[in-house]
C-alpha cells in the first residue's frame with residue numbers, strides 16, 4: 001500500500017537526520033499550528049533535535065494550544081541554524097513558507113505533507129492526500145497507522161487543527177474518516193467543548209464590536225449571491241484589534257441564505273491587500289485566487305496583492321459576478 005510505503009520512507013528520512021526543521025505556510029492557521037505541534041511531539045518522542053520556525057503573525061485563537069511556545073518566529077533564527085531535514089506541513093508550495101525558505105540549503109531534504117489540490121509536490125517525499133480534510137487528518141491517520149502513542153497534548157492540537165480546517169466539521173471535506181479520527185482523538189484526551197470555546201468563543205469586546213461594524217457594512221451584489229466584507233486599518237485602530245485575529249471573519253460572507261460566493265478584504269501594511277474567498281457548492285473560488293497568484297481549495301481560497309483595497313475589491317467583484325453568472 002502506497003501510504004505504508006510513504007510512512008516507512010518518512011521514518012527512514014527522519015532516522016537519517018540529526019537536525020530537523022518543522023514549518024508551515026505564513027500566518028499559520030489552526031491546521032498549520034496544530035499539525036506542526038503534533039509533528040514536533042512525535043519527533044521529540046523519537047529523541048530528535050527539532051525546531052519550528054514560521055513567518056507571520058498567528059491568531060491569538062491558537063496560542064492556548066499546548067506547546068505553542070515551541071513555535072519561533074523566523075526573525076529569531078540565527079545564521080547557525082542548519083537542518084538535514086525540513087518537514088513542511090499544510091503548504092501547497094515552497095513560496096508559502098516565506099522567509100523560512102532561507103533556512104534550507106542544498107543539503108536539506110524536504111518532506112511535504114499537505115492536502116491542497118494545487119500542491120506542487122516540491123518535496124523529496126510528498127505525502128499529499130487531497131481527500132483529507134486537513135493536514136492534521138493525514139497526520140492523525142499516520143500516527144494511528146504506525147502506532148505512535150498519541151497523548152493528551154498531541155490529541156488536543158490535532159483535534160484543534162481538524163476542527164478549524166473543516167469549519168467545525170462543516171465543509172464538504174468532512175468525511176466519515178474525519179469524524180472517526182476526531183472521535184479517536186477525543187478518546188486520547190482532546191476536549192471538544194474546551195477546544196472549540198478557546199478558539200471561537202474567546203473574542204475581546206473590541207473584536208465583537210468590530211465584527212458588528214464589519215457585518216453592518218456588508219455589500220451584496222448579483223441578487224444577493226455575492227457578499228463582500230472588508231476590514232480596514234482604520235477600523236482595526238478604532239477598536240484596538242489585530243488583523244491576524246480575524247481569520248474566522250471570511251465565514252460570515254456565506255451566512256446569508258442566498259449568498260453562494262463571498263470575499264473578505266483585509267488591508268495590510270504597505271498598500272497591500274489580503275483577500276479570502278469562500279463559496280458554496282461547486283463554485284470554484286480557487287480559480288479566482290489563481291488569477292492573482294494565490295490558491296487554495298474549491299470552496300476556500302486566498303491571495304495577497306500589491307494593490308489598495310478599493311482597487312482589488314472592484315476587480316474581484318467583477319470576477320465573482322462572472323463566476324456566479326456562469327453558473328446559472
Ligand code: AMP
Nearest residue numbers: 276277294295296297300301302303304
Ligand atoms: P484563508 O482565506 O487565508 O483562510 O485561506 C483559505 C485557503 O486558501 C487555505 O487553504 C489557504 O491555504 C489558501 N490560501 C490562502 N492564501 C493563499 C496564497 N497566498 N497562496 C496560496 N494559497 C492560499
Ligand code: MN
Nearest residue numbers: 029031032090
Ligand atoms: Mn492552512
Ligand code: MN
Nearest residue numbers: 031090134135
Ligand atoms: Mn489545511
